[in-house]
Amino acid sequence: MERPRHQGMAKNTYMRWRLPLVCLLWELAMIVLFGVFVRFSPEADAHWQEEKREMNLTSDIENDFYFRYPSFQDVHVMIFVGFGFLMTFLKRYGFGAVGFNFLLAAFGIQWALLMQGWFHSFKNGKILIGVENLINADFCVGSVCVAFGAIVGKTSPIQLLVMTLFQVTLFAVNEYILLNLLHVKDAGGSMTIHTFGAYFGLAVTRILYRPHLEQSKDKQGSVYHSDLFAMIGTLYLWMYWPSFNSAISDHGDAQHRAAINTYCSLAACVLTTVAFSSMLQKKGKLDMVHIQNATLAGGVAVGTSAEMMLTPYGSLIVGFVCGIVSTVGYVYLTPFLESRLHIQDTCGIHNLHAMPGLIGGIVGAITAAAATEDVYGKEGFIKAFDFTGEYRTRTPSIQGGFQAAGIVVSLLMAFGGGALVGAILKLPVWGDAAAENCFEDDVYWEVPEEEETDVYHMHNPDKPASP
Amino acid sequence: MERPRHQGMAKNTYMRWRLPLVCLLWELAMIVLFGVFVRFSPEADAHWQEEKREMNLTSDIENDFYFRYPSFQDVHVMIFVGFGFLMTFLKRYGFGAVGFNFLLAAFGIQWALLMQGWFHSFKNGKILIGVENLINADFCVGSVCVAFGAIVGKTSPIQLLVMTLFQVTLFAVNEYILLNLLHVKDAGGSMTIHTFGAYFGLAVTRILYRPHLEQSKDKQGSVYHSDLFAMIGTLYLWMYWPSFNSAISDHGDAQHRAAINTYCSLAACVLTTVAFSSMLQKKGKLDMVHIQNATLAGGVAVGTSAEMMLTPYGSLIVGFVCGIVSTVGYVYLTPFLESRLHIQDTCGIHNLHAMPGLIGGIVGAITAAAATEDVYGKEGFIKAFDFTGEYRTRTPSIQGGFQAAGIVVSLLMAFGGGALVGAILKLPVWGDAAAENCFEDDVYWEVPEEEETDVYHMHNPDKPASP
C-alpha cells in the first residue's frame, strides 16, 4: 500500500544506532555514578535499628517511609500516568505521548537523584537516599514532563533525552539557588517545577520553531477515544495533586494543610473552567481541551502557598482565578503566541503551567509576606518558614521579597537554559521528523496495520469513508 | 455534511450564558461562605505544635492525616475516575459521563464541606476542616454520582448542578438525622449514600420520564472500546471499596476490619455475578453490563456492617447474595421498571445501589442487634457502637431497631426529596435535550470531526459501512 504522506520525508529519522547508543551509554554512566556516590539513607539502611535507638524513636512507624510513601506513590502516578496520558489526546501520537514520557522520566529520575543528591543529600562523599529523594526526583522530572508538553509530537526520543539531561541539571541548580541560597519555600513547586519547566519548554519550542507545521495540522487534533484516554491523565493529575503539593512538606500539620488547600483550589478551578469554556465558544459548547487542562491550573497555582496558612477560602479564590486565566489563555493566547511569537505549544503549557506557575509564585510571596505569629502561633511561625539559624531574624515581608526573587531567578534560568538547550536540539543530528510527519507515531514506532488504513483515509478528505 | 439526527431538535440546549452564570455565581457564593465559615481543624492548623502538646501526642504520626489520607485518596479516585468512567460505557456520551461527573463532584464537595460542616464540625461560629471532612464531602458527592447514574445522558449540566445543590443539602440533613439523632452506625454509607442516593435518583428520573426515549435507543448501548473504558471505572471502584468502607471508621481495629470484610464480600460477589450473567442469557454468554456493575454490589451491601464483627464468612454470604440480586435485577427488573413504572434508569442504579443498599441497611441492623460483649469484648463493644454518654444504656437489639429506622428515614427523604427536585428539574428552563438527542455528546460538547462521520454511518444501518 502506498503511503503518500511519507513521500515528502526528507529527514533521517532512523533511530537504530543512535537511540540505543544514547540509552546504553547513559545508563552505564548512571550505574558508575550510582556505584561511586549513592547509598541508602539511615532510615533505609539495615543499620536502622541502631539509628532508631540513637534518635530515641520508639517505633518503626516513625520511619519517614510511613509519612511520605503514600504521597510518593501518588506523585509517581502523576508523572507516568498523569502526564503520559494527558498527552494522548493526539489522535496519532498516543504511543509517543505515553512511551516517550515513560522513557524520559525513567532516565530523568536517575539523573535527578544524582544532581539533587549532590546539592542536598551529600554526606562524607556519598549521596544518601530515602523516600524523600524519590519524591524530589519525580518532582524534578515533572518539570521535564511539563516542557515535553510544548514539544510533544515534534521531537525525536534522542532530543527528549538530551533535553532531560540538561533540564534536570539546570533544575537542580535553580532549586539549590531558591531553596538554599534564597531560603525560599516552594513545597509544591509553583516556581521550581511549573514556572521553570514551562518557560524552559516554551523557550525550547521557540528555538525549534517549525514554519511549515501546518502540514501536519490534521494530526494535531484528537479523536473521540483519544480524548477519553487524555481524561485518564487529567483526572489522575487532578485527584493526586493534593499529594503532590503536600508530599515533601513538614510532617504533621503542614502536610495536612497543603492537601486541604490544594483540594479546595482544584475544586473551584473546575467551575470557572467550565464557565469560561462555554462562554468563549460561539455555540456555548464545552471544549475538551479546556476540561483536560485548565481544570488543573488551581493545583499549579497553590504549589508554593499550599503548606502556608493560605486558608480554604484563599485557595478557592486562587483556583477561581486560575481556571479563568488558563481557559482564556487557551482561547486567545495560544493562537497569538503561535502566529506572532512563533511559539508552537502543542499542549498549551503556557496556559496550564506557565501563567498559573507565575501566579503561584506571586501568591506564595504574598502569603509569606502576610504571615503573622498570631495566625501561625509562635512555634508554628518559626517552623513554617524555618526561621532558624542564620534566618532567625527574617521577617515575613523580607521572606516575601525573597520569594519574589525566586520567581525572577526561575524565569531567568528557564529562558537562558531553554534557549541554550533549544540551540543544541536544533543541531541536525538528533533525528527529528519533517514537518509533515509530526504528530505521527509511525515515524518512531511499529504501528498496527489496520489502524494505518484508517488513518490513510482520514488523510484523504476527498474520498468518503464509505460510499 | 447533513446530520439528519438533529433535524427534529426543538429544545433549546444553548448553554452559553446559562451555564457560565450558574458556575460563576455559585462558585462566588462558595468563596463568600468559605470566607465566613471555613477554617482549618487543629490538626491542619499551624498551631498544631501546641495542640500536640496539649493532647499529649508524642509524634506527628498521630496526626489524623496519617490514619486517613491514603484512604481519602482511594475514595477520591472512586468518585472521579470510578463513577466517571463507569458511565463511559455509552458509545456517544463518554465526554458527558466523565466531564459532567467531574463538574458536579467538584461543585458538590465544596457545598458538602459547608453543609456537613454546619452539622458536624461547627465550633465557635467556624467550620473546622481536616482530612475526615474531605472524605465525608467525597462520600456525600458519591450519593450524587449514584443518582447521576439514573439520569446520565438525559440531562443538561445545569440540571445536574441544580440536583447536586439540593441533593447535597438533603444528604446532610438525612445524615444528621441518622448519625446524630438516631445514633446509627453507617461508616460505609449503605443507607446514607447508596439507599438515599439511589432512590433519590430513581424518583428524579421517574418525574423526568421521557415517553419517546426509544428515539435515541441506538445510542444507549456501548461499543467495544467504550466497554473497556467502563471497566476502568468498575475496577477502581471494586479495588478501592475496602478503603471506602473503612475510611472514616475508628482508628485501629475498626478500619482494619472494615477493609477485610469489604474485600471478602466483593470477591464473592464477582463469582455469583458471573454465574447468573451466564445463566440468564440464552447462549450462556457473559454480559459486560453485569460484570461492570453487579460485581460491585457486594461493596454497597457491607457499607453499614463492614466495621462491625460481620466476620469474613458473613461478608462472603452478603456478597454471594448481592451478586445474584443485582444481576437478576439487570435482567428482569430494569425492563419492568421502565415499561411499567416509567422509571428510566440509564445505568441500572436500582440494581447496583438501591437494592444492595437496602440489603446493606438490613444486614447492618441485624449485625448490630446480634452484637454481644463476648464477641466484641467489653471495651470493644462500647467503642464499636459508641454506647457512651446518653447512649450508654442502649442494648444491641435497640440499636438494631434504630438502624432499621435509619433505612426508613433514608427512603422517605429520598422519595420526597427526589420527587421535589425532579419537579424543579422539569421546568423548561434548564436546557435539556430532546429525546432523539439524548445520550449524545454533540449537544453539549465540541466533538472531534472524524468520529462524527463514524457515528453518522452507525446511525444509518441501511448503508453498509463498506461496499
Add this chain to the structure above:
Amino acid sequence: MERPRHQGMAKNTYMRWRLPLVCLLWELAMIVLFGVFVRFSPEADAHWQEEKREMNLTSDIENDFYFRYPSFQDVHVMIFVGFGFLMTFLKRYGFGAVGFNFLLAAFGIQWALLMQGWFHSFKNGKILIGVENLINADFCVGSVCVAFGAIVGKTSPIQLLVMTLFQVTLFAVNEYILLNLLHVKDAGGSMTIHTFGAYFGLAVTRILYRPHLEQSKDKQGSVYHSDLFAMIGTLYLWMYWPSFNSAISDHGDAQHRAAINTYCSLAACVLTTVAFSSMLQKKGKLDMVHIQNATLAGGVAVGTSAEMMLTPYGSLIVGFVCGIVSTVGYVYLTPFLESRLHIQDTCGIHNLHAMPGLIGGIVGAITAAAATEDVYGKEGFIKAFDFTGEYRTRTPSIQGGFQAAGIVVSLLMAFGGGALVGAILKLPVWGDAAAENCFEDDVYWEVPEEEETDVYHMHNPDKPASP
C-alpha cells in the same frame, strides 16, 4: 448477518450451565470453609483494645494496618488493573483479558486466604487474617495472573478457574517449602510468584499445544487503541512495583529499602528495553510489545533481593541486564519456543516473568551469600535474614545455598504441577474454543454489534475498508 469465521466451529463452547455451576458451587464451598476456619487476626478484631494493652502499644497507629494498607492497595491495583489491562493489547480479547482476570483473581484470593492461612496463620483451629494475609493472597493470585498470560485467548473461563484452584494450592505448598522449610527470603516473590507462576503457565500451555493456532493469527495482534489500553496495565505495574516488593517486608528500613531498590531497577530497565527494542528492529522503530512488557522485568528480578542491601547501583545493574534479556527474549526466544518447543506463549511470560524470575532468584542467592555484619550491622544482619531460633547459626553462604535450592524447588513444582494441570485442562469437557476462534471475545461474551461489523471487514483483507 453471516459470520463466516464461525463456520468451522466444532467445539462446544456453551457455558450456560457449566460456568454457573462451577462458580456457585465453589463459592458455596468458600463460604463453608470460611465459616469453619476464618476469623479476624487480633489487630482486626474488636478485642484490639485489650490486645494493644497486652502488647504495650501506646497508639492505634501501631496497628499493622497503617504499616501495610497503602501497599496492599497498590498491589491490589497491580493484580486487577495491572495484569488485566496489560493483556488488553489483543484487538478482540479485551473483555476476556480484563474480565477473566477479574474472575480468576476474585476466586483465587479467597482460596489463597484459606491455603496460605492453613500453612501460615493457623492458631487453635482457626485462620486469623489481617492485612498481611490480604497482600499474600493477592501475591498468590499474581502467580496465576502470570500463568494466565501464557494461555490468554485460548482457554475457557472454566479452565481458568480449574487452573486457579490447582495453582493456588501448589503455590501455597511451594511457598511453605521455601519460606518455612528452607527458610528462604523472597519478599517480592522472584521465586515463589514469578519463576513458579511463569514455568507453571508455560508447562500448561505446552500441554495444551494447539497445532492450528495460526488460524486465528489475525486476532493475535493489537490495534492502536488496544495498545494504549495495555499501557495502562504496564504503567500501573511499573509504578506500583516498589509497593509490591516492599509490601510484606519487615517494618521500617526493610520496607523502605525494598521500595528504593525496586524503583532504581525499574528505571534502568526502561532504558535498556528501549535501546534493544530499537536495535533489534530493522528500521530501528520501537515495538510496543517490548515497552509494554520488558520494562517490567527489572521489578521481577529484584523480587528476592530488594529488601536486602542490594544497594541502588546493584539494582540499576539488575534492571540494566533484565531489560536486555527480556527484549532479546521477545525477539528471538518466543518464536523459537513456539516453532521448536511448541510452547505458545500469548503474552511472552517467558521473557517477562520466567527469565527475570530466575535471575531474581540467583541475584537473591548471591546477595544473601555476600551479606556481612559490616554492611548490615549486627542487629540488622540477624533481623534481615531472621537468623534466630533454630537458624541462629546459619551463615550467609549457607543461606545463599538454601536460596539457590529454593529456585530449584520452585522450578520442579512449576514443571510438575503445570504438566499435571495441563493434562487436566486437556480433557474435552471445559468448553475451550476451536483454534480459529481463539483470541475472540465473541465466543464467551455478548459483544456490541457495530464493532463486529468492523472486525468482519478486518478479516476479509480482499475487501478494502473503503472503495
